[in-house]
Amino acid sequence: MKVIFGILVLLIFSIIPIQSFADDASVLEETTIQMSIPSDNHIPWGFVEGKITSPVKDHPVIIQIYKGDMPVHFAQVPVNDDGSYQYRFRVLDVTDNKTTRIFDGDYTVKIFKVVSLDSSYVDSLLERQTLGMITIDVTKQNI
Numbered sequence: 197m198k199v200i201f202g203i204l205v206l207l208i209f210s211i212i213p214i215q216s217f218a219d220d221a222s223v224l225e226e227t228t229i230q231m232s233i234p235s236d237n238h239i240p241w242g243f244v245e246g247k248i249t250s251p252v253k254d255h256p257v258i259i260q261i262y263k264g265d266m267p268v269h270f271a272q273v274p275v276n277d278d279g280s281y282q283y284r285f286r287v288l289d290v291t292d293n294k295t296t297r298i299f300d301g302d303y304t305v306k307i308f309k310v311v312s313l314d315s316s317y318v319d320s321l322l323e324r325q326t327l328g329m330i331t332i333d334v335t336k337q338n339i
Contacts, residue, residue, distance in 0.1 A: 221313040222252050231261070231303045233287055240289065242299065245282040248275060248309050249320040255310035257281045262304045275309075 233242070244259050261269040273283045287299040 222255075222310055223313050225309045225311050227307045227309075229305050229307070231305050233297075233299045233301060233303070235297075235300055237288060237297075237300075240286060241284050242287040243282055243284045244273075244305060244307065245280070246307065246309075248279040248281070248311055250312040250314050251275045251279045252310045252312050257283075258308040259283050260306040260308075261299075262306070263301065268299075268303065 227246075231242070246257075248257070255275070257273045257275060259269075259271045259273060260267065269285065271283050271285070273281045275281050285299075287297070289296040289298060
């Protein structure tokens with residue numbers, strides 16, 4: 197997963213069980229990353245992209261961007277057949293020689309994905325934990 201202009205400072209990973217009408221159990225996976233847009237940025241587009249190991253069909257990825265505690269931008273992104281997704285957004289606009297900085301500074305990006313809780317998903321979690329990329333903390337939550 198990448199965020200252009202972003203610096204990966206913090207990765208928070210949580211799993212929330214959800215009700216699903218699919219054959220397998222599904223969970224809502226939340227990933228939180230930090231994004232930083234420099235004040236001297238000259239590139240007009242930013243993007244959030246990634247790949248879901250075990251996507252649940254017809255469940256989009258939800259992307260939420262916050263500046264501090266204030267919501268700035270929300271998006272719903274379709275997931276491709278291979279589990280990949282990409283969301284492009286404008287960070288800089290130049291119209292009639294006037295530059296508008298839509299995003300400037302530090303932001304928190306939350307990414308929500310519905311995943312199938314099957315063996316390939318569990319294997320991918322264990323591999324990421326072994327590599328030190330994540331810490332797994334699964335807690336029971338009543339929804």
